[in-house]
Amino acid sequence: MRFTINGSKREADPDIRASLLDLLREEFRLTGTKKGCDHGQCGACTVLVNGRRINACLTLAVMHQEDDIVTIEGLGSADNLHPMQAAFVRHDGYQCGYCTPGQICSAVGMLDEVAKGWPSHVSDDLSSPVLDEAEISERMSGNLCRCSAYPTIVDAIREVHDA
């Protein structure tokens, strides 16, 4: 099978039972994407597939022929951080760091959804939602942070959005 991962063409022959998450972590050794539950309950495995955020544990690798997949490693590296990564460092939007790649990929995908005008459960205006704290919290609630750095996660995302 062929995939585009972080801009590079990659090939693999995944087990039909393998999730996209396990393909990324075990086959391509992109271990920045984390496994917290393997059941779509925590968001630690969030990646961008064709521009949209999804839980990589909830989708089989074999469903992604030719798909364009961006993981945390594709957003930026330790010495060349993506603005969202830099904002998480600045605002201390993490503690143990295990949910963090998922939070950051999710935040990047989420800002794109807002830019497209997609409303959420808490949007007052369904046609052009305004990204306030409540909107960020609502839209980021698929990403658990057991360390509970939620307030600083919101601060980081808000800064990137407002910039």
Place this chain on the structure above:
Amino acid sequence: MSDLAMDAPYRPAALDRAEQGLLGKPIDRYEGPLKVSGAAPYAYEQAPEGTAYMAVVTAAIGRGRVTGIDAAAAEAIPGVLTVIHGDPRMPAGEGNSRAMPAMGSDEVFHYGQGIALVVAETQEVAREAARRVTVHYDEQPGRFDATAVEVQQDHKLGFLPPVNRGDLEAALAQAEVVLDRTYTTPIHFPAALEPHATLAWWEGDQLLVRTSNQVIGGAKGTIATALGIDKSRVRVQAPYVGGGFGGKTGVGQEAIFAAIAAEAVGRPVKVALTRRQTAYMVHHRSPTTQRLRIGCDREGRISAIAHESVAYQNDDSAFLEPVPFGTLPLYAGEARRFRTDLARIDLPATGAVRAPGEAIGTFAVECAMDELAEQLGLDPIELRRRNEPTRDPTTGKRFSTRRLLDCYDEGARRFGWDKRETTPGSRREGEWLIGMGMAAALRGNFTVQAEAEVILGADGRATVKTDMTDIGTGTYTILAQTAGEMLGLPISAIDVVIGDTDLPPSAGSGGSFGAGSACAAAALACEDILTELGLRMNAATDDLRLKDGQVTAGARTTPLADLVRGSPIAAKGKTTPGKESQATSQASHGAQFAEVAVNAVTGEVRVRRMLGVFDIGRVLNEKTARNQIVGGMVWGLAYALTEDAVVDPRNGRFVNPDFGEYHVAVNADVPQIEAYFIEEIDDSANPVGAKGVGELGIAGSGAAVVNAIHNATGVRIYDMPVTLDKLLSSLPPV
């Protein structure tokens, strides 16, 4: 080696003279760029080529014996390397430096106990094969209903012996006002986001274990004991740990299993528990029943206080939740009784989960104080003020530092406590009832032995080495800040190497003692380096001034690197508890405030604001300390409203062993939270004067939420968490 027992208050003079201005500053995490870019390796990651995968077969009964295991179908699957069971070194549960589980036993102590392991070429094959292993059992009746078993008063479990001071019953009989309430708290899972995971391999007779663990020094000994080998043959690493919360203080079954499997297949083996397995193979916090009795006069002066509880444990484990730990030194009162009775059950082990004792004990004592204040017609803060002791009321020891009253005052001012309606249920916005609540926070402080090495290299950079872990607690960063402050170096000139038992032994991360102990050891090592620098500079150590890599003595200024002159200066520091630790009562303190909105129609509770003011001794890094405190406050919020693990009393299975049904707080549950510090360096605690942070935030924060619910609605709930169903029938008419 600079070896300091805390026999008297101590603070390195160099810390007071320091000019670098690093310690305490809200600087970004040292390892931050690695974490946000996905490059920080956790236990399961960056495994060597050729690593095999392990899956664990777990017991499908709640109590009994394994009578046979049929692995033929599993072994026949292509890619399966081996199926292992019946090895005498296989533990029945989690072990630690104080207690080991049954070994090589066929006994099933609880549902979900690991009993066999499958090693395979891929994760998919290992998982499938584990399901094809057939286990035969002799199933026996189990004690799964914690409320239906006999309670033992006479037991030796736990570290808190019962306290009986004065004649409690007589004092209660004489008191003008008596409050007697019983509270219950449920099972809590630590639920670190990174599941327990281990990568193990052998190099000759040396075992290497990379594992998700908070206390690797202890883990090394436990692993060696379980395997029956000498400690010197085991090396444990945990450079990054995806959260611990107490759940990773011991050594889980899976770590020993991985070592056995790696030996069997002659290759590295790795395993990560499934989320549901973590509910069974990792300890949880015991549910409790807590009876709280307070007797006082009409002015609220307490003469009698009793906190008596029941907590649970299985037959194979030795821990007992120290429920009243935070109540012991909290309020005055001559007659005092504190005890925790034991009930034996056939469930997974209970153990230390973030702030054992205070996290749930404060629900009882702090909700009771709120109710007592209401009965007396006193402000809840005033009642606490009237019972603020001047010495530890249980032990009679002097307090090292205690700024609790200041925390109340500053918290009340910042929160706007004066705007609280004293009559419950009297503030309403549309269909929402609004209320405010507060509670005291207290977490006992421990001084624990720790060592660190600091090396000032020829290039003028310093390296700090210790086997501490960073479980999200900021260890990397505060160690760098401590060394930078002592040696006058910017953070960019410090390297921190931790998470490896080949490094000097620390206390590990647990009980909120890690930061103070490790940084103290590093500071002591730096003191030795300063002495050597003084000699090389031909000046008294006290006359040295260090900043940005330059050393000044009088009119002479020299780059540090020149002083090192090609021969690095290495020094070790060690701190241990001593007479001062024994003579003083030490704790971190705080005041917690919450504002909630309760939907008058549905009973839904939304926490609108939380604010806390805390006394944690020296603040080592304002940014990471605040984040940790806030995280604890969020835990309190979730303990008050949602976290509740439920056991099926028919078979000892958890009804909700995953994030889908066990509800930790999500982003939308959490408002913006304010946390402030009142900093008083505690020289009795340790040489850097820092007290515990990680667990303090959870103490009392849930009680503040529950008290706010009462203020909003007039309803008191004694059974945590306060879910809609418990609240709904008692809400005032709409």
